Amino acid sequence: MSKYKTGVLIIFFAILIAFTIFVYLPVIDGLSISFTDWNGLSFDRNYVGFDNYVNLVRDRRFGETMLITLRYTVTIVIGTIGFGYFVSLLLLQMKKQNVYLSVLFFPHLLMSVVGCILWEQIYNGFLPSIGKSLGLSLIRRNLLAQKDTAIFAVAIADLWRLVPYAILLIFTSLRAVSLDLIDTAEMEGANKFQILWHVQLPQTLSTLGIILTTAVTHGLTAIDTILIMTGGGPARATETLYFVVYKNSFMRQKFGYGLAQGVILALLSVLIFVLIDMTLNRKRMDGVEIV
Amino acid sequence: MKKLVALMMVVTMLTGVFAFANAETEPVEIEFFQATYSHAEVVEKIVNDFNALNNGVRVNLICLPDDTSYTVLANRIQNRDVPDIFDYEISQELYDMVDMGLLADLADKPYAKYIKPSALEQCEYNGGVYLLPITVSFMGVFYNKDMFAEHGWEVPTTEAEFWELCEQIQAAGITPIAAGDKTGSNIAHWVQNLIGIYCPHYVKNFQKVLQGEMTIAEMPGMDEVANIVVQRTRFAQEDPLGYGTDEQITLFANQEAAMYPNGSWRMARLNAKEPAFEYGVFPFPAKKANETAFMSDIGFPLCVSAALTEEKAAAVDVFMDYMYSEGAKYFIETNNLPSAIKGIEPDTHAYESLLRYFDEGRVFSMPSTCRWDAAYADYTSALQELVMTGDVGVFFDEFTNALVDAGMPTFYRP
Numbered sequence: 001m002s003k004y005k006t007g008v009l010i011i012f013f014a015i016l017i018a019f020t021i022f023v024y025l026p027v028i029d030g031l032s033i034s035f036t037d038w039n040g041l042s043f044d045r046n047y048v049g050f051d052n053y054v055n056l057v058r059d060r061r062f063g064e065t066m067l068i069t070l071r072y073t074v075t076i077v078i079g080t081i082g083f084g085y086f087v088s089l090l091l092l093q094m095k096k097q098n099v100y101l102s103v104l105f106f107p108h109l110l111m112s113v114v115g116c117i118l119w120e121q122i123y124n125g126f127l128p129s130i131g132k133s134l135g136l137s138l139i140r141r142n143l144l145a146q147k148d149t150a151i152f153a154v155a156i157a158d159l160w161r162l163v164p165y166a167i168l169l170i171f172t173s174l175r176a177v178s179l180d181l182i183d184t185a186e187m188e189g190a191n192k193f194q195i196l197w198h199v200q201l202p203q204t205l206s207t208l209g210i211i212l213t214t215a216v217t218h219g220l221t222a223i224d225t226i227l228i229m230t231g232g233g234p235a236r237a238t239e240t241l242y243f244v245v246y247k248n249s250f251m252r253q254k255f256g257y258g259l260a261q262g263v264i265l266a267l268l269s270v271l272i273f274v275l276i277d278m279t280l281n282r283k284r285m286d287g288v289e290i291v
Numbered sequence: 292m293k294k295l296v297a298l299m300m301v302v303t304m305l306t307g308v309f310a311f312a313n314a315e316t317e318p319v320e321i322e323f324f325q326a327t328y329s330h331a332e333v334v335e336k337i338v339n340d341f342n343a344l345n346n347g348v349r350v351n352l353i354c355l356p357d358d359t360s361y362t363v364l365a366n367r368i369q370n371r372d373v374p375d376i377f378d379y380e381i382s383q384e385l386y387d388m389v390d391m392g393l394l395a396d397l398a399d400k401p402y403a404k405y406i407k408p409s410a411l412e413q414c415e416y417n418g419g420v421y422l423l424p425i426t427v428s429f430m431g432v433f434y435n436k437d438m439f440a441e442h443g444w445e446v447p448t449t450e451a452e453f454w455e456l457c458e459q460i461q462a463a464g465i466t467p468i469a470a471g472d473k474t475g476s477n478i479a480h481w482v483q484n485l486i487g488i489y490c491p492h493y494v495k496n497f498q499k500v501l502q503g504e505m506t507i508a509e510m511p512g513m514d515e516v517a518n519i520v521v522q523r524t525r526f527a528q529e530d531p532l533g534y535g536t537d538e539q540i541t542l543f544a545n546q547e548a549a550m551y552p553n554g555s556w557r558m559a560r561l562n563a564k565e566p567a568f569e570y571g572v573f574p575f576p577a578k579k580a581n582e583t584a585f586m587s588d589i590g591f592p593l594c595v596s597a598a599l600t601e602e603k604a605a606a607v608d609v610f611m612d613y614m615y616s617e618g619a620k621y622f623i624e625t626n627n628l629p630s631a632i633k634g635i636e637p638d639t640h641a642y643e644s645l646l647r648y649f650d651e652g653r654v655f656s657m658p659s660t661c662r663w664d665a666a667y668a669d670y671t672s673a674l675q676e677l678v679m680t681g682d683v684g685v686f687f688d689e690f691t692n693a694l695v696d697a698g699m700p701t702f703y704r705p
Contacts, residue, residue: 040369041387124533142533145473147679231475234532235676250362251668252697253384
């Protein structure tokens with residue numbers, strides 16, 4: 001075996017060992033705790049079989065939590081890709097694109113806590129005052145304080161930081177689309193929408209796949225924004241599945257149960273990512289060229 | 292041979308000299324994990340002053356924001372990495388820690404003699420004392436003294452007078468009550484105060500709820516508690532669930548609201564926000580004036596790890612002695628909080644009217660210290676639901692479920 005191959009193998013096994021210690025072993029430990037009644041503090045961990053999982057299915061709030069998680073994740077995904085694509089297309093028409101790009105990317109560089117405080121002030125004072133002066137009932141009240149709107153309000157505050165990242169990736173990807181292809185499409189009489197649908201979108205599908213994965217991951221695992229802006233409230237309205245894992249583990253001292261929910265969340269994430277991957281692969285097989 | 296002996300003597304002497312020099316330059320380091328962020332600056336000053344004494348002990352202070360600190364502390368305790376000194380509330384976890392032998396018994400420590408007997412009594416558990424307080428906390432209604440004087444409003448002595456006062460304040464175009472219900476503990480603590488006033492035998496009855504023999508709806512006095520919350524919401528600013536502690540304090544300190552129900556633990560933040568602001572405190576009144584009482588517990592209690600080396604334990608004793616003498620004096624006088632320490636009495640003019648209640652024993656401990664920590668988050672959510680919808684029936688169901696779902700084996704005040 002050459003020295004190069006030996007070196008590669010050593011590095012690979014070093015990474016594998018690190019992964020085993022820092023990722024796989026804690027995951028296995030977490031999985032084993034999900035079959036116990038551990039409260040997170042005591043020395044005893046009593047094996048309870050599948051009780052935590054059975055209780056999870058029976059939990060009358062589980063469906064509600066899943067619905068909140070779904071709303072949040074869908075808002076994040078649609079918002080990130082939709083706004084990201086729309087703004088990127090606009091940017092393509094502008095001069096001094098790099099200047100605008102820098103300005104638009106700025107929110108992504110801010111700490112999430114800064115964004116949360118800023119948006120709290122917007123929801124608490126700025127928007128209601130506009131709503132009152134213009135007679136817009138939707139924003140007359142603090143959106144974070146209403147059960148129906150709180151989760152969307154938190155998602156918007158998150159989008160403020162996520163969309164710039166999406167713009168950067170989509171815009172770069174759109175700039176890489178061959179101008180010859182667009183010129184040809186135009187010569188053949190395609191309008192702007194047709195060019196977008198048949199040329200630009202397929203050519204940027206790989207990038208969209210990356211953004212979709214990032215957005216879904218964020219939607220399923222976001223907790224900092226929720227903790228800072230609402231603490232899961234008002235009245236559980238912003239308790240996503242990930243937040244509930246935290247709440248059960250640390251606030252309700254039900255570590256075993258919390259980790260059972262964590263396992264479900266992990267399985268759900270894997271399922272979604274497999275679906276995304278399968279969809280993108282099907283597109284490839286359908287003959288769509290991916291950049 | 293002589294040379295060898297001489298050499299050994301020199302080596303021995305040098306070792307002794309170096310060891311001594313080392314002892315002088317290398318103080319014993321102990322860790323103080325401060326979980327309650329609201330007193331951060333005051334404690335930092337105390338620790339810095341102590342470290343400046345250079346008495347062979349160095350305290351490393353760790354202070355994180357409230358939510359983070361309890362999570363970090365819980366993680367450390369799970370890994371049996373208990374900080375040398377840390378502050379903790381009387382709670383289910385605290386007694387679990389005692390039961391697991393993680394905390395040192397402080398009953399016979401010399402600095403325990405600084406604590407007032409009434410405060411020390413609250414810290415006893417299974418024949419030991421595992422935490423020592425510096426202050427005594429109280430729950431009350433803070434009010435704007437100048438605003439009250441200007442409008443000729445009187446401090447209410449009955450519940451009926453309280454609502455009448457709210458009507459008058461509202462009629463004057465001022466928000467009667469600043470609410471901060473987004474921070475769940477604000478309303479949760481206040482409602483516990485109401486439970487103590489309006490629900491007789493609440494410990495016994497909560498026990499029945501837990502055992503499925505009673506629901507919250509059937510608990511005597513709970514109807515009144517729920518209706519007071521609904522009524523309070525009517526007199527609070529719009530969207531109380533959009534306001535957390537800071538916004539609530541700001542509303543009150545900026546004179547946009549006349550009253551502010553909360554605990555003495557928020558006084559430090561209020562004082563820092565508007566140092567010149569003249570406020571008073573009265574207890575939330577019961578139906579009859581002579582039934583009025585309020586919630587009072589020990590404040591800023593410190594615990595010590597049971598797993599200290601002899602050297603560290605001695606160093607902790609040195610610091611704790613300082614903390615409960617000079618440190619406590621600075622802590623209490625700066626925050627102007629009721630003292631748990633003998634011989635240290637702060638400026639009490641803001642809450643002077645409460646002092647006689649202390650003297651008459653018209654105070655009670657927080658009901659949630661009856662081991663309902665695991666239900667606390669859901670109880671808070673149930674209250675937020677009540678604030679939002681005003682639906683008392685749903686609140687009762689949610690509160691009952693919170694207690695039952697928590698699956699607590701016992702429900703008692705140890």
